Amino acid sequence: xxxxxxxxxxxxxxxxxxxxxxxxxxxxxxxxxxxxxxxxxxxxxxxxxxxxxxxxxxxxxxxxxxxxxxxxxxxxxxxxxxxxxxxxxxxxxxxxxxxxxxxxxxxxxxxxxxxxxxxxxxxxxxxxxxxxxxxxxxxxxxxxxxxxxxxxxxxxxxxxxxxxxxxxxxxxxx
Amino acid sequence: xxxxxxxxxxxxxxxxxxxxxxxxxxxxxxxxxxxxxxxxxxxxxxxxxxxxxxxxxxxxxxxxxxxxxxxxxxxxxxxxxxxxxxxxxxxxxxxxxxxxxxxxxxxxxxxxxxxxxxxxxxxxxxxxxxxxxxxxxxxxxxxxxxxxxxxxxxxxxxxxxxxxxxxxxxxxxx
Amino acid sequence: xxxxxxxxxxxxxxxxxxxxxxxxxxxxxxxxxxxxxxxxxxxxxxxxxxxxxxxxxxxxxxxxxxxxxxxxxxxxxxxxxxxxxxxxxxxxxxxxxxxxxxxxxxxxxxxxxxxxxxxxxxxxxxxxxxxxxxxxxxxxxxxxxxxxxxxxxxxxxxxxxxxxxxxxxxxxxx
Numbered sequence: 001x002x003x004x005x006x007x008x009x010x011x012x013x014x015x016x017x018x019x020x021x022x023x024x025x026x027x028x029x030x031x032x033x034x035x036x037x038x039x040x041x042x043x044x045x046x047x048x049x050x051x052x053x054x055x056x057x058x059x060x061x062x063x064x065x066x067x068x069x070x071x072x073x074x075x076x077x078x079x080x081x082x083x084x085x086x087x088x089x090x091x092x093x094x095x096x097x098x099x100x101x102x103x104x105x106x107x108x109x110x111x112x113x114x115x116x117x118x119x120x121x122x123x124x125x126x127x128x129x130x131x132x133x134x135x136x137x138x139x140x141x142x143x144x145x146x147x148x149x150x151x152x153x154x155x156x157x158x159x160x161x162x163x164x165x166x167x168x169x170x171x172x173x174x
Numbered sequence: 175x176x177x178x179x180x181x182x183x184x185x186x187x188x189x190x191x192x193x194x195x196x197x198x199x200x201x202x203x204x205x206x207x208x209x210x211x212x213x214x215x216x217x218x219x220x221x222x223x224x225x226x227x228x229x230x231x232x233x234x235x236x237x238x239x240x241x242x243x244x245x246x247x248x249x250x251x252x253x254x255x256x257x258x259x260x261x262x263x264x265x266x267x268x269x270x271x272x273x274x275x276x277x278x279x280x281x282x283x284x285x286x287x288x289x290x291x292x293x294x295x296x297x298x299x300x301x302x303x304x305x306x307x308x309x310x311x312x313x314x315x316x317x318x319x320x321x322x323x324x325x326x327x328x329x330x331x332x333x334x335x336x337x338x339x340x341x342x343x344x345x346x347x348x
Numbered sequence: 349x350x351x352x353x354x355x356x357x358x359x360x361x362x363x364x365x366x367x368x369x370x371x372x373x374x375x376x377x378x379x380x381x382x383x384x385x386x387x388x389x390x391x392x393x394x395x396x397x398x399x400x401x402x403x404x405x406x407x408x409x410x411x412x413x414x415x416x417x418x419x420x421x422x423x424x425x426x427x428x429x430x431x432x433x434x435x436x437x438x439x440x441x442x443x444x445x446x447x448x449x450x451x452x453x454x455x456x457x458x459x460x461x462x463x464x465x466x467x468x469x470x471x472x473x474x475x476x477x478x479x480x481x482x483x484x485x486x487x488x489x490x491x492x493x494x495x496x497x498x499x500x501x502x503x504x505x506x507x508x509x510x511x512x513x514x515x516x517x518x519x520x521x522x
Contacts, residue, residue, distance in 0.1 A: 165518070
């Protein structure tokens with residue numbers, strides 16, 4: 001059975017590096033599925049930093065919206081790292097797509113993969129309620145995506161200051 | 175001895191569902207103590223979603239302010255779920271009540287219950303310092319409430335993407 | 349070998365009290381290294397609350413910027429508590445200093461201490477992306493500082509509602 005892992009955390013919590021290490025442990029040829037699109041120079045710099053850190057064993061697929069297709073197309077070629085679901089949520093909202101239904105489709109696709117999948121997402125709900133209505137809706141959607149994908153994955157880690165806390169599986173019975 | 179549990183987490187972290195599961199494990203007739211008041215349609219929709227999820231074994235008490243009275247009145251009738259302390263803090267501030275002293279009274283009441291109590295609260299302090307002075311005060315009050323009630327409870331869980339991390343009891347000696 | 353511990357958490361998560369307890373366990377004469385400067389009455393009140401809580405075994409050094417010098421000067425005199433790195437980051441930015449390079453210097457200094465060091469920092473990246481560009485930059489710098497210092501320390505705790513979660517060392521292999 002293939003392994004699926006979700007890594008969540010705040011901004012600059014080290015979640016991408018943790019996810020890269022977890023992916024690298026599962027294969028030699030690695031596929032980076034980027035949901036980011038460079039709209040401005042700030043974004044471009046962030047993408048560049050992430051790319052420079054990854055070594056030559058990585059190839060990149062850019063897919064802002066259709067992650068199910070990206071997983072299907074890359075399955076059997078090695079472990080995939082999807083970075084990140086929060087940007088994907090934002091992209092879906094920008095294109096007026098139904099986020100919850102897209103997340104459920106992605107959850108199903110994850111369960112069907114033969115190669116491993118590691119996914120990165122963000123904690124965005126632990127601050128004060130945003131005054132902006134769109135920000136509140138985004139926060140709700142992003143949190144729902146995290147829950148749906150966490151349920152579909154074998155493992156869930158929370159990144160704090162560069163170190164992971166294992167959240168799932170745990171020994172808490174509910 | 176009756177059990178008391180605090181479940182905290184960010185927005186859409188799955189904390190309410192986790193708290194419901196924990197409450198349902200402790201009895202058959204369950205009491206939901208709601209601190210929410212529907213002031214607008216957004217709030218009404220949220221309350222409705224939560225109610226729909228809970229089954230017929232649940233009865234509801236609405237109490238925006240006097241949680242000590244709500245606990246006293248419902249004690250002996252089954253496990254109670256208080257959802258949530260952050261809204262309660264906001265309600266207290268709106269009515270110019272002393273939040274810290276109300277939290278201490280609630281902590282005492284929790285210790286005196288014969289039926290179990292599960293309480294839900296929010297993590298609101300892990301974002302950037304809010305520019306708004308009232309938001310900063312709210313963040314401080316909400317955090318203080320969390321600490322006071324966590325100390326009064328037997329157990330504390332942090333919800334992340336629908337899964338709980340056990341924070342208390344732990345084996346860390348301070 | 350001297351012990352170094354980083355305690356992180358949101359606002360009002362109880363991180364300072366946890367850090368004080370950890371420091372007090374390691375000696376009798378304790379040194380508090382404060383990065384805070386009182387610019388306004390809100391800040392003054394916060395500093396006063398923290399001071400009142402600490403007992404007479406504590407002496408205080410105020411150092412908003414040069415923490416390496418503060419550590420060097422106080423080494424050999426007992427455990428030090430640095431509170432906090434987030435304010436330090438803000439002070440460095442205010443004085444147009446290179447935060448990443450200062451954090452790396454501090455990491456080196458921590459590794460060279462003969463007396464224990466406990467450091468407090470903040471989780472600031474788990475809310476919605478700030479609209480303000482400076483707030484985004486601060487969030488990035490603060491998160492980077494947390495990662496650099498966490499890597500230099502023997503132990504890392506996350507404070508939640510007054511209770512610590514041990515993040516490092518852990519048994520997760522990356």
